[in-house]
Amino acid sequence: MPELPEVETVKRSLNRLVKGKKIQKVTVHYPSMIEDVKLFKTVMEGAFLHNVERYGKFLVFHLGRYVLIGHLRMEGKYFIKHPTDPLDKHEHVEFHLDDETVLRYHDVRKFGTFAIRLKDTFLQEPPLNKLGPEPLGDQVNGARLKKRLKQSTRFIKSALLDQNVISGLGNIYVDETLFCAGVHPETITYTLSDQALETIACCAQDVLTKAIMLGGSSIRSYTDSLGIHGRFQQELKVHMQEGKPCKYCNHPIDKIKVGGRGTYVCTHCQAKRL
DNA sequence: ATAAACGCCTGGCGGC
DNA sequence: TGCCGCCAGGCGTTTA
Secondary structure (H helix, E strand, O other): OOOHHHHHHHHHHHHHHOOOOEEEEEEEOOHHHEOOHHHHHHHHOOOEOOEEEEEOOEEEEEOOOEEEEEEOOOOOEEEEEOOOOOOOOOEEEEEEEOOOOEEEEEOOOOOOEEEEEEOOOHHHOOOOOOOOOOOOOOOOOHHHHHHHHOOOOOEHHHHHHOOOOOOOOOHHHHHHHHHHHOOOOOOEHHHOOHHHHHHHHHHHHHHHHHHHHOOOOOOOOOOEEOOEEOOHHHHOOOOOOOOOEOOOOOOEOEEEEEOOEEEEEOOOOOOOOO
């Protein structure tokens, strides 16, 4: 499942491969993933792909007066193909470019979304208006997390998955971040000190930075996009490691449920502190 | 304010 | 070998 590092990798690939190209025509094979198909076609056809940005797990394609906001959700990928290549059953949107290539959006589970917004106001509107700060950069630190979460009775894992608290983390990287920080995922958030939250913020940065360097993770269904094969899955220390010995203490990794999510934890390195 | 439940989907899995 | 039911999972929406 693409999280911040995978989306960042896709963004970089798109900027390398399709930036500056003109969209001649779009073909929609599965309309319900697009908020407004009519507007989508009107805006996209004839537009230039100026630049692609990432906000949390969202991709923002700049088209001039408008932007296209896309989300890959669980399994979204982009491929560049020739127009005559047979259409895969999971390719739902085609962007025909002016150089005899076609950018195709591929999504087995059809969870991905597309929406058009005005360039000048898209940050003030859904779905980006409530998005929390980027974990990379100086907006996320122990003091700010404490300010935001000092009264929260939720589990820390749930708070870190909340895109309004911090943007871009998903199930994989929250598990890895909390392992790095030595914090049990079921720790009640308000009990964490500034210092512990600072450690969590630093660990999130470390984990994400390393994952981006390696092109993200390619686990489960999320294998690659635009020819990019992530290598970070080899670095995962707890996620998907149930029963395997902890890299640091050899205690077997447990799989539990936290807030309904499958969660991997070393109960020795991440002891519960109540 | 928070949280649980649900809906969206389908490949992969275990069970038989 | 094949069929069936269940599960994962981000996020928006609905309900408690």
